[in-house]
Amino acid sequence: MAFPTTGILDNFNRADEAPVSDGGKWSFPAFSGDRQMNLVSNALTTTSSWCSEWRNNANYGPDVEVFLDVPNKPAGGNAVELLARLVNGPGTAALDGYLLDVVANTGAWTLWRIDNNTQSLMASGTQAWNSGDGIGLEIIGTMIKGKRRSAGVWSDVVTTSESSYTAAGRIGLAANGMTVDNFGGGTVVVGGTPTLVNGSDSLGFSEASPLKSSYTQTDTVSTAESIISRKLSTVENITTSDILSQRSSLVSDLIPASDSSESKNAASVSEIFSIADTFSLLSRFAVTETLSESESAALISALSGIDPFGINDLSSLKTVVIASDLSGFSDGSSIVSALAGSDSLGIGDTSSVIVILIGQDALTGSDVALVLAPGQTSGADNISFTESAVVVVRLNAADSLFVLDSQSLSAAFVGQDDVDLGSEVSDASAALSAIDTVLGVDAAQIIAALTADEDLVTLFDDSMFVTGYLMKGTEIRRLSRAMVEPGEITRAASEDTVIVIGIPEKARITKAKVE
Amino acid sequence: MPVSWFFTPFVRMPTNRGAVVRRYPAIHDFSDQISADGGAWSACECLGNYAVVKVRASQTTLDAIAAAPGIQIIPKSRLDDSLDTLTTTQRRRLRTFLGNLGYTTSELSARFGSGNDLSGVTVGDVLRFALKRRLKPRYDATTDEIILDGPEQPCRPVEDADGDVT
Numbered sequence: 001m002a003f004p005t006t007g008i009l010d011n012f013n014r015a016d017e018a019p020v021s022d023g024g025k026w027s028f029p030a031f032s033g034d035r036q037m038n039l040v041s042n043a044l045t046t047t048s049s050w051c052s053e054w055r056n057n058a059n060y061g062p063d064v065e066v067f068l069d070v071p072n073k074p075a076g077g078n079a080v081e082l083l084a085r086l087v088n089g090p091g092t093a094a095l096d097g098y099l100l101d102v103v104a105n106t107g108a109w110t111l112w113r114i115d116n117n118t119q120s121l122m123a124s125g126t127q128a129w130n131s132g133d134g135i136g137l138e139i140i141g142t143m144i145k146g147k148r149r150s151a152g153v154w155s156d157v158v159t160t161s162e163s164s165y166t167a168a169g170r171i172g173l174a175a176n177g178m179t180v181d182n183f184g185g186g187t188v189v190v191g192g193t194p195t196l197v198n199g200s201d202s203l204g205f206s207e208a209s210p211l212k213s214s215y216t217q218t219d220t221v222s223t224a225e226s227i228i229s230r231k232l233s234t235v236e237n238i239t240t241s242d243i244l245s246q247r248s249s250l251v252s253d254l255i256p257a258s259d260s261s262e263s264k265n266a267a268s269v270s271e272i273f274s275i276a277d278t279f280s281l282l283s284r285f286a287v288t289e290t291l292s293e294s295e296s297a298a299l300i301s302a303l304s305g306i307d308p309f310g311i312n313d314l315s316s317l318k319t320v321v322i323a324s325d326l327s328g329f330s331d332g333s334s335i336v337s338a339l340a341g342s343d344s345l346g347i348g349d350t351s352s353v354i355v356i357l358i359g360q361d362a363l364t365g366s367d368v369a370l371v372l373a374p375g376q377t378s379g380a381d382n383i384s385f386t387e388s389a390v391v392v393v394r395l396n397a398a399d400s401l402f403v404l405d406s407q408s409l410s411a412a413f414v415g416q417d418d419v420d421l422g423s424e425v426s427d428a429s430a431a432l433s434a435i436d437t438v439l440g441v442d443a444a445q446i447i448a449a450l451t452a453d454e455d456l457v458t459l460f461d462d463s464m465f466v467t468g469y470l471m472k473g474t475e476i477r478r479l480s481r482a483m484v485e486p487g488e489i490t491r492a493a494s495e496d497t498v499i500v501i502g503i504p505e506k507a508r509i510t511k512a513k514v515e
Numbered sequence: 516m517p518v519s520w521f522f523t524p525f526v527r528m529p530t531n532r533g534a535v536v537r538r539y540p541a542i543h544d545f546s547d548q549i550s551a552d553g554g555a556w557s558a559c560e561c562l563g564n565y566a567v568v569k570v571r572a573s574q575t576t577l578d579a580i581a582a583a584p585g586i587q588i589i590p591k592s593r594l595d596d597s598l599d600t601l602t603t604t605q606r607r608r609l610r611t612f613l614g615n616l617g618y619t620t621s622e623l624s625a626r627f628g629s630g631n632d633l634s635g636v637t638v639g640d641v642l643r644f645a646l647k648r649r650l651k652p653r654y655d656a657t658t659d660e661i662i663l664d665g666p667e668q669p670c671r672p673v674e675d676a677d678g679d680v681t
Contacts, residue, residue, distance in 0.1 A: 031532070031533065031535050032533060032534040033532065033533020033534040033535065034532070034533060034535075049531065049532070050531075050532045050533065050535075093534075093653075093654070112537070115651050115652050115653070115665070116651065116652060116653040116654065116665065117534065117535070117536070117654065118536045118537075118538065118652045118653060118654045118661055119535065119536065119537045119538070120525065120537075120538050120539070120560065121528075121537070121538070121539035121540060122558070123557070123558070124543060124546050126550055159679075160557070160671075160675075160679075161671060161675045162671055163669050163671070164668050164669060176532075
């Protein structure tokens with residue numbers, strides 16, 4: 001099973017706190033006699049020999065995981081502990097639960113059962129570890145595992161089984177002489193997809209919607225950037241090979257399944273917000289003899305939603321936008337408003353998959369509104385388009401629309417068979433180089449403008465737009481055809497469509513072939 | 516590499532950490548040696564402040580474990596091994612040991628017969644009996660002792676330890 005399946009609860013990226021508080025969600029000590037931990041310089045650090053803290057705002061489990069990073073491993077016998085299924089009062093003599101203890105210099109990893117605040121050794125192992133590694137504790141059923149993340153890969157170090165404490169409980173950590181970062185965990189998510197915990201749209205739909213749907217967040221964050229930062233911090237050690245391995249497997253599994261399906265009714269894209277729903281959607285998409293646009297689009301969405309490493313969440317370009325005539329929109333906010341209305345959907349609903357038509361058939365703004373009215377699944381006929389590009393964008397309220405030449409861009413992505421972006425382009429730089437080849441626009445200029453968040457209108461003009469950030473690692477996929485109806489992707493149209501999925505550099509999702 | 520089963524006592528682990536009290540099965544004293552052998556151990560706490568432990572290690576290490584204070588060896592590797600191959604003295608010593616864990620004479624008689632022996636039973640029979648229950652520990656600050664007088668707790672099945680060490 002993938003680990004972790006949940007997100008970071010506290011990345012400590014805020015002003016110093018003594019003791020660490022996170023709005024009152026941390027308490028100390030977990031073990032009586034331990035001291036407080038302080039937030040210093042965006043990390044959590046001990047204040048005396050042994051310190052412990054626990055999250056007081058929720059019980060997690062019974063299947064539960066806890067993890068953190070150790071940016072700089074001490075040289076001596078300092079240790080860090082992860083705590084889970086804590087019941088009967090952390091900090092009291094009645095405390096029960098489990099803990100993983102990891103010693104710096106000896107590499108001793110031990111699992112302990114806590115009975116009435118008395119710790120009994122259950123299992124031990126030895127594994128040297130390094131600065132920058134992650135330490136994890138997973139308890140699923142009666143199986144308890146201590147895990148290490150090295151070079152982005154989690155592996156089991158020490159394992160045992162135990163059945164004394166089977167209920168959900170608090171989670172926390174303890175350490176002596178150590179600084180840790182990026183504390184995460186929670187109730188294990190079946191299927192491995194992080195789910196949205198705080199459903200209120202405190203961030204504003206137009207600001208962080210592409211990021212929210214699959215991001216696990218149990219506390220409040222103030223900006224989209226803070227989410228991005230958290231997600232980046234969780235994936236920075238994931239290697240390209242990790243992703244390729246996982247993705248190639250997924251694609252291999254999914255495409256044959258789609259190809260063999262009978263024609264079926266389309267499903268609302270609003271349902272795509274979990275692994276289960278994504279697969280359900282895939283299973284219901286119309287598929288005849290070949291992989292059609294709709295399946296491909298769904299597959300893209302599925303791939304964006306299937307996230308064994310928790311990486312897609314951070315894609316600022318995750319939202320799929322298929323749009324028609326967007327000339328009536330002046331900025332990202334107006335698109336959000338037109339397509340999704342006010343955020344009545346809540347950020348956990350459809351924000352991860354916003355579909356806008358782009359094409360020559362000139363949908364009007366009202367048509368687009370019909371297409372993607374919140375929760376709408378009927379009310380307008382199928383809308384076809386003959387030439388289209390699907391561009392994944394980050395919709396920020398303050399974004400300007402960067403207008404590209406529709407024909408030229410389509411030609412660049414679609415019309416030129418010799419520019420096979422779908423199978424050959426593995427990152428944004430290469431994609432932009434391809435644009436350069438076709439359009440004669442200097443890729444360096446595009447990159448510079450995007451990097452600087454500048455309006456690209458000076459480089460392109462007319463009826464299409466690209467906004468957001470094409471980052472290194474952006475994946476370009478080429479699809480054959482597309483058609484949508486209100487709230488749904490249904491079946492093939494006549495012309496090629498290109499889906500551009502932008503993935504921030506550290507995610508490095510590349511080359512998962514869809515065609 | 517040879518495998519054997521042991522009963523090992525829990526012992527206090529010194530800590531320099533306030534009210535935190537730790538105990539560990541004495542087999543952990545041999546963890547480094549077992550690891551150096553390329554072996555492994557897995558434990559199930561049982562009644563009487565003891566753990567049932569399966570160990571795979573060199574014969575030298577197994578011998579050292581067996582010679583350690585408080586440790587009772589069952590010189591068999593498989594749960595379905597019969598104890599009939601042990602000497603009568605060995606079997607009687609083992610039965611006495613089960614009684615010392617805290618099981619009553621009537622419990623022993625109900626399971627193994629009224630004699631003073633363990634003939635006709637397997638290693639698994641004995642270990643499963645030993646793992647019928649354990650008591651939840653607590654720390655008594657007054658006496659600085661870990662007291663095992665709490666409610667009965669479930670024991671880890673011996674099959675789990677058996678599966679851990681093959």
